[in-house]
Structure formats: C-alpha cells, structure tokens
Amino acid sequence: MADITETAEWSALAEHHTALAGRHLRELFAEDPGRAGRMTADAGDLHLDYSKHRVTGETLRLLTALAERAGLRDRITAMFSGERINVSEDRAVLHTALRLPREAELRVDGQDVVADVHAVLDRMADFAGRVRSGEWTGFTGKPIRTVVNIGIGGSDLGPAMAYEALRDYADAGITCRFVSNIDPADVTGVLAGLDPEQTLVIVSSKTFGTLETLANARAARAWLVDRLGDEKAVSRHFVAVSTNAERVAAFGIDTGNMFGFWDWVGGRYSMDGAIGLSLMIAIGADRFREMLAGFHTLDEHFRTAPFEANLPVLMGMLGVWYTDFFGAQTHAVLPYSQRLSRFPAYLQQLTMESNGKSVRADGAPVVAQTGEIFWGEPGTNGQHAFYQLLHQGTRLVPADFIGFAEPFEDVVTGDGPGMHDLLTANLLAQTSALAFGKTAEEIAAEGTPAGIVPHKVMPGNRPTSTILVPRLTPSTLGQLIALYEHIVFVQGTVWGIDSFDQWGVELGKVMAQDLVPALTSAEPPADAPDPSTAALVRRYREWRGRAV
Numbered sequence: 001m002a003d004i005t006e007t008a009e010w011s012a013l014a015e016h017h018t019a020l021a022g023r024h025l026r027e028l029f030a031e032d033p034g035r036a037g038r039m040t041a042d043a044g045d046l047h048l049d050y051s052k053h054r055v056t057g058e059t060l061r062l063l064t065a066l067a068e069r070a071g072l073r074d075r076i077t078a079m080f081s082g083e084r085i086n087v088s089e090d091r092a093v094l095h096t097a098l099r100l101p102r103e104a105e106l107r108v109d110g111q112d113v114v115a116d117v118h119a120v121l122d123r124m125a126d127f128a129g130r131v132r133s134g135e136w137t138g139f140t141g142k143p144i145r146t147v148v149n150i151g152i153g154g155s156d157l158g159p160a161m162a163y164e165a166l167r168d169y170a171d172a173g174i175t176c177r178f179v180s181n182i183d184p185a186d187v188t189g190v191l192a193g194l195d196p197e198q199t200l201v202i203v204s205s206k207t208f209g210t211l212e213t214l215a216n217a218r219a220a221r222a223w224l225v226d227r228l229g230d231e232k233a234v235s236r237h238f239v240a241v242s243t244n245a246e247r248v249a250a251f252g253i254d255t256g257n258m259f260g261f262w263d264w265v266g267g268r269y270s271m272d273g274a275i276g277l278s279l280m281i282a283i284g285a286d287r288f289r290e291m292l293a294g295f296h297t298l299d300e301h302f303r304t305a306p307f308e309a310n311l312p313v314l315m316g317m318l319g320v321w322y323t324d325f326f327g328a329q330t331h332a333v334l335p336y337s338q339r340l341s342r343f344p345a346y347l348q349q350l351t352m353e354s355n356g357k358s359v360r361a362d363g364a365p366v367v368a369q370t371g372e373i374f375w376g377e378p379g380t381n382g383q384h385a386f387y388q389l390l391h392q393g394t395r396l397v398p399a400d401f402i403g404f405a406e407p408f409e410d411v412v413t414g415d416g417p418g419m420h421d422l423l424t425a426n427l428l429a430q431t432s433a434l435a436f437g438k439t440a441e442e443i444a445a446e447g448t449p450a451g452i453v454p455h456k457v458m459p460g461n462r463p464t465s466t467i468l469v470p471r472l473t474p475s476t477l478g479q480l481i482a483l484y485e486h487i488v489f490v491q492g493t494v495w496g497i498d499s500f501d502q503w504g505v506e507l508g509k510v511m512a513q514d515l516v517p518a519l520t521s522a523e524p525p526a527d528a529p530d531p532s533t534a535a536l537v538r539r540y541r542e543w544r545g546r547a548v
C-alpha cells in the first residue's frame with residue numbers, strides 16, 4: 001500500500017496548511033462573504049453549513065483530491081458491491097444492504113442478500129406487530145408492556161440511542177429498557193419494579209458469546225423463572241437476536257424466536273437490522289422502515305454525489321484536515337436535541353472502534369494520526385459545563401452542531417418565545433461565537449477594566465459544522481446515522497486502515513476471564529499478570545474478606 005503522506009496531494013495540503021493556519025475566520029469571511037452561501041451542501045433532509053471551517057475553496061479542492069488519491073471512489077464501489085474489504089476478518093462489509101429496498105438486487109457469492117434481509121425484516125415486523133397488538137402474550141396470558149434489551153456495544157448502543165431519539169413515536173404503550181454493563185447494578189436497576197408477566201427480554205448478541213450479555217441474560221432469566229415459578233415461561237418471555245443459532249439454543253432460547261443477521265454486518269453497524277428489534281416493537285414496523293429509507297437516502301447520496309457536494313466526504317475530509325494537519329486530537333458532537341442524548345455515545349463506538357488503529361489494512365504501521373476522539377453532550381447542557389474550554393482553551397476542538405427546525409412538541413409560556421426557539425438561538429450563538437470570537441478592542445470599548453479585558457477575550461477561529469434538519473423523525477435519524485457511518489469510511493480509506501475489525505478489545509476480555517480465579521479462589525492466588533495488578537488483587541481480596 002502506498003504511503004499517503006508521500007503523495008503530491010498530501011504535500012500540497014501540508015503547504016496549504018502552512019499558508020492558511022494563521023488566517024482567522026474573520027478574515028476569511030471579510031474577504032469572501034459569499035462563502036456562507038457557497039459552503040453548504042444538502043443530502044436528503046440534512047443541510048450542512050461548513051463555512052465556519054478553517055478552509056477556503058482551495059482547501060476543499062485539495063481535500064477532495066486527496067480522497068481521490070486514496071482511492072475512495074473504488075473503495076465505495078467495493079463496499080457497496082460486497083467485496084471482502086474487512087481483510088483481517090476476511091468479510092464483506094454490507095451494512096448498506098440492511099436498508100436496500102425490497103426491489104433492489106445484490107448478490108454476494110451467489111446469495112440473494114436483499115431477499116435474506118427482507119425475510120428477516122418481515123419476520124421482525126410480524127413479531128413486533130403481534131407484541132404491539134397484544135396477540136403475543138406472556139406466559140400467564142398478559143400482553144407485553146416492557147421490552148428489555150440485553151446486549152452491549154453494538155448490540156446496545158444503537159437501539160438504546162435510537163429508542164431515546166424516537167420515543168415520541170412509541171405509540172403502542174410499550175416502553176423499552178436497556179441492560180448492558182456487567183455491573184450487577186445495571187440489570188438489577190432495570191428489572192426493579194417491572195412486572196415479569198408483562199416483560200419481554202431480547203437477548204442481543206452477534207456472537208452470543210459476550211460475557212456481559214450472557215451474565216445479564218442469565219440474571220434476567222433467573223428473575224423471571226423465580227417470579228413466575230416455571231421454567232416453561234422462558235419461551236414466552238425471551239427472544240434472541242444473533243448470528244449464532246447454536247449458542248442461542250444452548251442458552252435455552254427457542255431458535256424459532258431468534259432473529260438473525262450475518263457476519264457481513266459489524267456490531268457497530270447493526271442497529272438497522274435485527275438488533276433494532278426493540279426499537280421496532282416500540283415504534284412499529286412502518287416507522288422502522290421509514291428509518292431504513294432514511295439510511296438508504298444517505299447511502300445513495302454517498303455512492304453517487306460528486307465529492308465536492310458529498311456530505312460524508314466533506315465532513316470526513318474535514319476531520320482528516322484537523323487531525324492530520326492541525327494536530328487536533330478530539331472532535332465534539334453537540335446535538336441540540338435532548339432526544340439525541342445518547343448520540344455521542346453511539347458515535348464513540350462507531351468512530352473510535354472503527355478507526356482507532358495503529359496499523360493499516362496491510363499490517364504496516366499507519367503513517368499519520370488516525371481515529372478522532374469523539375465526545376459530546378446535548379446542547380444546551382454542554383454550554384454550562386465544558387464550552388469554556390471550547391471557547392477559550394488552548395486546544396483546537398472541531399465540533400459538529402446538530403439542530404432541528406421543528407420540535408416534536410414545543411412549550412410556550414406567556415407571550416413566548418417557545419423553548420425550542422431558545423434552544424436553536426443557543427446553537428446559532430455558539431457557532432458564531434466560536435468562529436468570530438470577540439477582540440480585546442471590542443471588549444475594552446464596552447468599558448471593561450483593562451485588567452479584566454484579557455480574561456474576556458474570545459479568540460474565535462474555532463471551526464464548526466452546523467447540520468440543520470427539518471425535524472427529528474425515523475427517516476432523519478437514519479440519515480444522520482448513515483452520514484457518520486460513511487464519514488468513518490472516508491477517513492478509514494485515507495488512513496488505509498480496516499475500519500471493520502476491533503482486535504484491540506480482545507486482550508482485555510481474555511485477561512478478565514483469567515483474573516476471575518485470582519479474585520475468587522479460596523487460597524491466595526499464586527500469580528497475577530504484573531506486580532501492580534497483584535497488589536490490587538490482594539487489596540481487593542482483603543476488602544472482600546478473602547485469604548491473602
């Protein structure tokens with residue numbers, strides 16, 4: 001694989017960065033006010049304003065040239081057609097197939113992928129419909145009122161985030177709860193107060209071998225059997241989502257109540273397939289399909305739009321710009337929507353598990369910084385917590401602001417304004433303040449004492465994307481998720497890494513299993529992986545009243 005940093009396109013960007021790095025967004029706007037109108041792009045219902053970035057038209061031209069040079073065009077074709085681009089696991093990467101319309105055609109190794117996807121969706125829709133209508137009952141004949149999804153990572157974050165995002169559309173009186181952590185406080189807290197007769201547990205695990213999920217599932221099964229007094233109750237209250245039927249059966253869940261997916265769907269790319277069953281039960285199959293159509297809209301945009309008007313390409317390459325040329329370490333994502341409170345956490349897995357790699361797909365070391373550190377909180381909460389650092393800290397933190405024109409339901413008291421307009425005013429104020437700041441002269445002119453002026457200077461020149469969306473719906477949520485999936489893909493392509501494996505999480509899992517006996521054995525353990533850990537094991541055992 002060629003070294004991307006040795007290409008003429010990379011060098012051109014490095015030179016351009018030297019020329020541009022000292023320029024302020026104030027100057028860039030003063031010289032070219034038209035950039036506000038020009039530096040926007042639309043995809044589906046998403047409107048992106050990227051004019052408040054430290055870029056000129058030339059930067060964009062150079063960034064898209066780098067994307068071309070990295071082979072992005074061919075990589076897009078390869079992914080969408082089912083080539084095995086996940087090389088370290090020798091798998092195709094076809095989450096985009098999960099949202100292909102029924103009439104689409106895609107065969108991989110002779111297999112009709114679209115037919116397979118829709119067969120599962122139809123089974124999910126049938127099951128979800130029966131649960132929603134009350135036709136599917138619990139063991140004692142009562143309808144289901146609460147769905148508990150047990151899973152972790154990609155088998156939790158997607159549905160948990162999306163359920164929260166779309167809970168206003170949950171119209172069948174069924175609520176969802178999510179259990180992920182192996183901390184017993186999680187499962188205990190979630191099950192507390194639930195009526196087992198009206199609770200459906202979905203055990204979600206691609207591998208069905210994940211320690212946390214199996215431990216939580218056993219805990220939930222024990223709770224159910226204990227309360228209902230009959231093992232036979234399990235088949236009415238437990239269903240599974242997995243790629244591994246054998247393990248599902250071994251756990252004691254009827255594989256007739258299992259919803260499958262395939263090894264070509266990565267865990268963090270799976271919430272729009274069977275892993276979304278809890279969400280589908282909450283909002284119904286029609287809404288779920290609207291979400292899939294939203295995903296597909298962005299897929300088609302990514303596949304076909306020219307790079308200079310392509311949202312994932314633009315945003316992905318802007319991330320490369322700040323990561324590799326400005327040395328930015330992190331990337332804030334700031335949804336101005338309480339409903340998207342779990343979106344940053346969802347994006348952390350999507351982006352950081354995908355692109356947090358130090359070797360390229362060919363096994364050679366990477367040649368540039370990879371993997372932006374994603375973080376964020378919904379606005380306006382973040383404003384009263386960490387925005388101080390965004391505005392006046394020493395670090396450059398590019399940020400995505402996501403806002404919606406229409407609330408699901410506004411609150412207006414007295415003569416208004418409504419709370420939603422106040423929310424949006426805050427979003428716009430923040431991006432403007434971050435970009436343009438406030439100079440010492442402006443602050444002094446307000447009569448500020450000289451000693452205080454430096455404290456109040458707002459440096460500005462802090463780059464942001466603003467994504468405006470008409471309203472948060474199943475479709476626009478699907479569009480937003482697909483946008484970030486493809487941003488990850490664009491960056492992974494430039495960095496030359498396999499964005500679809502996650503070998504880095506394995507060692508800790510194995511070591512945890514090895515440490516269990518050291519913590520629990522009757523006799524003091526003979527060894528530990530290292531002296532520090534040995535000392536901590538001793539202290540833990542002491543406090544647990546075990547022999548040391």
Ligand SMILES: O=P(O)(O)OC[C@H]1O[C@H](O)[C@H](O)[C@@H](O)[C@@H]1O
Pocket residue numbers: 152153154155204205206207208209210213267268353502505
């Ligand atoms: O769905 P599962 O097989 O239970 O896996 C759950 C999660 O655990 C793994 O450790 C991976 O890091 C994640 O990518 C995955 O989503």
